[in-house]
Amino acid sequence: MHATDTAQTAHDAVDTTPIDAAEFALRTSAILDSITEVIDGKDDAIRSALICLLAQGHLLVEDVPGVGKTMLARALAASIDATVRRIQFTPDLLPGDITGVSVYNPVAQEFEFKPGAVFAHIVIADEINRSSPKTQSALLEAMEEGQVTVDGRSRPLPDPFLVVATQNPLEMEGTYALPEAQRDRFMMRISMGYPDAAAETLMLRQRDVANPLDEIRPVLAATDVRGLISWARAVHVAPALEEYAVALSQATRSDPNLHLGASPRATLQLVRAAKVQAALDGRDYVVPDDLTVLLPAVFAHRMIPARGLHRAGARPIETALEAIVRRTPVPVGAPR
Template sequence: MPEQADEQTEFFARTTDAISAAIGRVIDGKPDAVRSALVCLLAEGHLLIEDVPGVGKTMLARALAASVDATVRRIQFTPDLLPGDVTGVSVYNPVDREFEFKPGAVFANIVIADEINRSSPKTQSALLEAMEEGQVTVDGRSHLLAEPFLVVATQNPLEMEGTYALPEAQRDRFMMRISMGYPDADNEALMLRQRDAVNPLEAIRPVVGADQVQALIHTARHVHVAPAIEQYAVALAHATRTHPDLRLGASPRATLQLVRAAKVWAALEGRGFVIPDDLTDLLHPVFAHRLIATRAATGSRARVGHETIAAILDRIAQTVRVPIASRQ
């Protein structure tokens, strides 16, 4: 058994390093974003990338998809996109005289939902069942999705023209929300030199298959979480629900996803157990997009609201008691 565990640990480290390196050759100078995408993949969550146009949101999603030998579909969310385009529709077959299901774009291992907030909330909600239950129900019949299943969605900030706010239920289904940010001067200059005539995405070759991803997920599931760590995660979530400056706190789903993400985070660090720092490192990307500040706390602009919630989470991390014994 110890030898088998060592082999699994070595395979996990070697394979995740290879995935990160493949993505890193496309996304220059953004190791945190690459790591977050990998965490979502291996924690069976979904990733929301929010930032201004042109900073590499879709490139990150495509690079992750290209590094995995699995089915990939891209959905360009536009105002005229219909829910059936996402989930699929039943079409009458005159030969067999019965309706048959035509799968939509969501039937893939990795689904890139590009500019998700440019479609109406009705179309956005077509992903709700798929993201939570791994299935799609059309005309009363449920159709299972492939495993692993990951949605990587990009969106522009709400203050930009032509965007719709994601409903609370939709945001809560994303394990993490991250921002890319602008590259520093050196990486931007490197990008100019390297990408003038060559598309780095074309050079990516899959480094892992769908079956191997499932094996990595299985390894991460068995990372140990002590009862004290579980209580710490619950305390962090409860603090958001009782904070006077928040009118919507973290859901129980958020608590569950925080712990799942922390397991992968610990495994990427080479540990077989979660420590408190794993939770606090992930607190912002896992919790922030689910919280809604009171109107008095945020002011009128969405960006001010983001900054307010970040400050609230920092105060919560500082005030919630950190467990000392983390391996029992």
């Protein structure tokens, strides 16, 4: 049986037994606690990674080297009993290394597909912007459609499927800017930031004798993640809040400070992320704050400031988003 057939069989065999609110809280808390054992003092980043997993999105972690970007991805992967592949993006990486290639088998006298590194539940795309745009684009179909097409045949990827990509700021040597289409595939972009003094001191003590990643054991199976996804997907979004999300998105497209606003995909992913945010807070309905809190992480990386503004201020996009939130009326009677 080919690896892709195995992946499809695993997808078909997913346990869809409904869970309740208590079970959702128990399982998600176990994942968060597991990652916290490795990443200390970065609760927002850890929560964002879990939101992307349960909202069936993808996460882009952008920051300077050495602040734990890859460690976050590896800790999430280690906390779930799922297939994991890590791709180190380099200038000589080829698209076929990611998606796979067909190789001729002289014995069988036929071509056989050799799956690439993308055939896993969790794919860690390390330093994604150190490879060429052509190689980066090999992930586009996989991230949007959960499949890979090689030689005219589409092959499904495992389910759930999550790409956690890390990238260094463009000011670093040897980096390529991600194309707009690639950035738009990521549900959220976050930064780790430097740890505070207490967390950095604790890191020195903990890692002096051992790597905390070696101590992590899976707390959940990949099939169990499907139950969490289903629970979060059932969270209620009032029609007025759907219209509020659309209003926020459309406001970015007419803002004079923005050359490129949020795409319809961004609106969809904002609502999906808000559902998970609500579920993690113990609610079965979305409130306006769920949308506005997530807005910078979901929208900012998709936008381009108007010409000249990137030199006028350090945070033109974030400033524009803050102004949009202030002037966009919150729906009357929306859940609070």
